[in-house]
Amino acid sequence: MMRTRVKVCGITNIEDALAAAHAGADAIGLVFYAQSPRAVTAEQAAEIVAALPPFVTTVALFVDAPADEVQQVLQQVPIDLLQFHGDEPSEFCVSFQRPYIKALRMQPGIDITRQANMHPLALGILLDAWVPGLPGGTGQTFNWNDIPSLTQPLVLAGGLTADNVQQAITQVNPWAVDISGGVEMSKGRKDHAKVQAFMQAVNNAV
Numbered sequence: 001m002m003r004t005r006v007k008v009c010g011i012t013n014i015e016d017a018l019a020a021a022h023a024g025a026d027a028i029g030l031v032f033y034a035q036s037p038r039a040v041t042a043e044q045a046a047e048i049v050a051a052l053p054p055f056v057t058t059v060a061l062f063v064d065a066p067a068d069e070v071q072q073v074l075q076q077v078p079i080d081l082l083q084f085h086g087d088e089p090s091e092f093c094v095s096f097q098r099p100y101i102k103a104l105r106m107q108p109g110i111d112i113t114r115q116a117n118m119h120p121l122a123l124g125i126l127l128d129a130w131v132p133g134l135p136g137g138t139g140q141t142f143n144w145n146d147i148p149s150l151t152q153p154l155v156l157a158g159g160l161t162a163d164n165v166q167q168a169i170t171q172v173n174p175w176a177v178d179i180s181g182g183v184e185m186s187k188g189r190k191d192h193a194k195v196q197a198f199m200q201a202v203n204n205a206v
């Protein structure tokens with residue numbers, strides 16, 4: 001059986017990127033959102049990506065960024081996939097002619113199926129916890145029973161750790177899991193032992 005894919009998000013330095021890659025992560029996430037404690041500049045991101053071994057997907061994350069900011073990153077950094085983590089409409093997301101995933105937050109009363117259907121060209125839908133005023137990277141889980149079935153592959157995010165990811169995979173059966181705070185020693189710094197433990201938990205999930 002194929003194992004669930006893993007994206008380690010909020011990578012801010014080469015050491016953490018290599019630790020994620022060597023632990024077996026399929027993708028790393030680079031946050032281009034200045035208010036985040038995990039934000040990187042295009043220059044930092046370019047150095048991180050240049051240090052990666054082959055076959056690790058690079059994901060650039062934006063939160064309602066202007067188009068020229070996204071374009072500038074794409075010009076400076078070899079990015080494989082875009083992740084839009086704000087309220088970006090489909091027309092904006094497709095305008096860069098790059099594969100993208102759309103993040104949706106599990107806000108009470110929001111029709112997730114409808115929101116996901118507004119992004120028919122998204123490669124996947126990332127579902128994250130809803131915390132008022134915080135667009136992501138909250139370390140909070142949400143009720144996985146509330147996840148509707150979606151047309152696009154599901155990326156499960158929000159408060160995952162080595163301790164709960166096996167339960168998440170068993171219950172939700174996502175295409176991929178996305179983790180940030182659960183493998184950190186402090187905001188923006190990954191704990192390499194936690195990264196390895198998380199990967200091991202995913203590898204052993206059934």
Ligand SMILES: O=C(O)c1ccccc1NCC(=O)[C@H](O)[C@H](O)COP(=O)(O)O
Nearest residue numbers: 009036135136137139158159179180181
């Ligand atoms: O990581 C951030 O600081 C962040 C800030 C603003 C928007 C999104 C952000 N992170 C997005 C991610 O993909 C996280 O991995 C995801 O929200 C899960 O985070 P966590 O609950 O800490 O595992």
